[in-house]
Amino acid sequence: MEAEHERRICQRYSNRIRCYGLRHLRDGVAAEDLVQQVLLVVLQALRDGRVRDVDNLDGYVFGTCRHTVMDMRRGDARQRRIADESAATALPEGYEPPWALADRARLDACLERLDARARAVVLATFVDERDADDIGRAVGVSPGNVRVIRYRALAALQLCMEGGHPA
Amino acid sequence: MSECPPKETLVANWAGELGDEAAAAVDEHVFGCDACTAETERLAGLVGALREKIPFVISHAHRDRLVAAGTRIHVTPVEPTPDRAAKKSARFTPDLDLLVFALRGDLANADRIDVEIASPTGTPRYLLEDVPFDRKAGEVLIACQRHFEGMFPAGDPVFSVHAVEAGERRAVGDYVVAHVWR
Numbered sequence: 001m002e003a004e005h006e007r008r009i010c011q012r013y014s015n016r017i018r019c020y021g022l023r024h025l026r027d028g029v030a031a032e033d034l035v036q037q038v039l040l041v042v043l044q045a046l047r048d049g050r051v052r053d054v055d056n057l058d059g060y061v062f063g064t065c066r067h068t069v070m071d072m073r074r075g076d077a078r079q080r081r082i083a084d085e086s087a088a089t090a091l092p093e094g095y096e097p098p099w100a101l102a103d104r105a106r107l108d109a110c111l112e113r114l115d116a117r118a119r120a121v122v123l124a125t126f127v128d129e130r131d132a133d134d135i136g137r138a139v140g141v142s143p144g145n146v147r148v149i150r151y152r153a154l155a156a157l158q159l160c161m162e163g164g165h166p167a
Numbered sequence: 168m169s170e171c172p173p174k175e176t177l178v179a180n181w182a183g184e185l186g187d188e189a190a191a192a193v194d195e196h197v198f199g200c201d202a203c204t205a206e207t208e209r210l211a212g213l214v215g216a217l218r219e220k221i222p223f224v225i226s227h228a229h230r231d232r233l234v235a236a237g238t239r240i241h242v243t244p245v246e247p248t249p250d251r252a253a254k255k256s257a258r259f260t261p262d263l264d265l266l267v268f269a270l271r272g273d274l275a276n277a278d279r280i281d282v283e284i285a286s287p288t289g290t291p292r293y294l295l296e297d298v299p300f301d302r303k304a305g306e307v308l309i310a311c312q313r314h315f316e317g318m319f320p321a322g323d324p325v326f327s328v329h330a331v332e333a334g335e336r337r338a339v340g341d342y343v344v345a346h347v348w349r
Contacts, residue, residue: 016198028219058198132182151178
């Protein structure tokens with residue numbers, strides 16, 4: 001029963017932690033490490049009765065996630081020690097829900113279907129990490145317009161990637 | 168944050184445009200919200216794939232990030248190539264992940280740089296507008312990936328660089344590199 005409960009916890013939080021890691025650490029491997037480290041810390045805390053408000057586990061996992069990311073950024077010794085100590089604690093079998101990787105070839109095809117300006121805005125934002133002010137100056141539109149173009153372009157890309165209408 | 172943020176806010180968060188406090192509030196909400204988690208997972212998959220994409224032209228910062236992440240890159244500096252017979256060559260040896268051609272020219276007054284990549288026959292031809300460049304170094308970085316082999320069957324492509332300066336378009340130069348794929 002306990003194993004099943006822990007598996008449900010892992011399945012609820014794995015992808016939430018992964019998304020947080022991808023956004024903050026910008027690296028798929030580091031995000032995967034984050035998933036494992038946070039789950040191990042949370043499960044151990046639950047087993048030891050150290051989670052005060054079990055009904056607010058969302059908050060506890062989120063807090064653990066934030067602190068672990070800060071430690072990972074610092075390459076903190078404490079984080080390595082936790083990882084070492086936690087290595088003895090196995091995560092339950094089948095703990096991870098599926099995580100679909102985007103099809104790169106399809107992404108290229110969908111990007112090609114965007115108009116040139118929308119494609120430039122998307123690539124400048126997420127590949128070159130330029131902000132809306134900078135992109136707006138280069139493309140000749142306001143930062144607000146950059147955000148609108150980017151939002152619409154991402155929606156079109158998602159639809160295209162998921163097999164809906166072409167971008 | 169008790170109400171779900173609009174999708175525009177989730178996108179802005181992934182673009183890194185929210186302040187620390189606002190971003191933390193969105194992150195915390197997402198953690199406790201199944202609907203926002205589902206939307207965030209869709210965005211994360213797409214943005215993650217975009218971040219790993221290596222475009223034809225990369226910024227110097229992007230090159231540095233790739234190197235820091237362990238990508239094995241060889242950079243070939245290239246001057247304009249009016250005499251095609253005198254072109255430089257670059258070999259894609261097995262120990263490399265990426266060839267980068269640093270196209271050099273006077274970009275000091277450029278507001279924008281466009282690059283056209285064309286086969287000697289004219290087809291295929293790609294027009295890349297407003298590409299990243301380093302004004303101070305006077306360089307545009309072309310990223311050549313191994314799977315590009317065969318993309319230009321008629322021969323090595325010509326990279327034509329144009330600068331837009333105070334509304335005027337100026338040819339910076341044409342560049343050719345002999346690709347040696349093995």
